[in-house]
Structures are given as structure tokens and as C-alpha cells.
Amino acid sequence: MGSTKYSPSRIVRQVAVLLSIGILSVVAGQRVEAHGVAAHHGTKAVMISSYAFHSPVVTVKQGTTVVWTNKDDAVHTVSFTAGHGAPHDSRDLQHGSTFRHRFTTPGVFHYHCAYHPFMRGTVKVIH
Numbered sequence: 593m594g595s596t597k598y599s600p601s602r603i604v605r606q607v608a609v610l611l612s613i614g615i616l617s618v619v620a621g622q623r624v625e626a627h628g629v630a631a632h633h634g635t636k637a638v639m640i641s642s643y644a645f646h647s648p649v650v651t652v653k654q655g656t657t658v659v660w661t662n663k664d665d666a667v668h669t670v671s672f673t674a675g676h677g678a679p680h681d682s683r684d685l686q687h688g689s690t691f692r693h694r695f696t697t698p699g700v701f702h703y704h705c706a707y708h709p710f711m712r713g714t715v716k717v718i719h
């Protein structure tokens with residue numbers, strides 16, 4: 593019993609093997625996930641800069657996640673006109689913050705910034 597003690601170097605080796613298996617499985621998992629996202633869902637980026645949404649109108653397939661990123665120093669929001677399938681309000685987006693919503697309902701969704709009503713955008717979700 594006492595003779596089967598692990599030497600420190602053996603433990604280090606075994607930990608290293610376990611870690612590399614864990615890292616490999618994480619990498620493999622991300623690859624599968626990335627492939628699935630690309631094939632079925634996808635993301636669409638909308639930048640908020642210079643007090644405007646870029647692009648102001650995006651057309652995406654049902655199931656797409658739209659990600660807004662505030663590049664301005666000013667606080668903005670992504671506030672949708674209420675309706676079936678419309679996302680909830682982003683609330684305040686500080687510089688560098690993102691808001692994401694996966695659109696699962698086809699339709700035309702209008703939004704604006706609560707602080708700057710001239711900032712307007714539209715997400716068209718097609719089947």
C-alpha cells in the first residue's frame with residue numbers, strides 16, 4: 593500500500609495529461625458549436641457609433657442573433673417598438689457594452705435610442 597505512493601513528478605505528468613485532454617475537448621467543443629452556429633443561426637453585428645446604428649437596417653434569417661455594440665462614449669439604448677416577437681429594451685449601454693437578441697419570429701422590428709430618438713434602426717427577420 594505504502595509502496596504505491598505517487599512521486600511528485602508523476603503527479604505533475606498526470607495532471608498535465610488531464611489538462612491537455614480538457615483543453616482539447618474544450619477546443620473540439622467550440623469547433624462543433626461554431627460550426628453549428630454558422631450553419632443554423634449566425635450572428636449579425638450592428639455598431640453604434642457617431643450617434644447612429646450601422647447598419648441602420650439589417651435583414652437576417654430567423655434564428656439569427658443580432659449583437660449591438662456601443663462604440664460611442666455617450667450612453668445609448670436599443671429600444672424596440674412593442675410588438676409580437678420584439679426584444680425587450682437593452683437598457684443603458686455604456687461605451688463598449690453589447691446587447692444581443694436572438695430573433696426567432698419573422699417580422700419587421702423597429703427600434704430607436706431612448707436618449708436620442710433620431711437614432712433609428714430596423715431588423716427584418718425573414719423565414
Ligand SMILES: [Cu+2]
Nearest residue numbers: 668705707708
Ligand atoms: Cu443614443
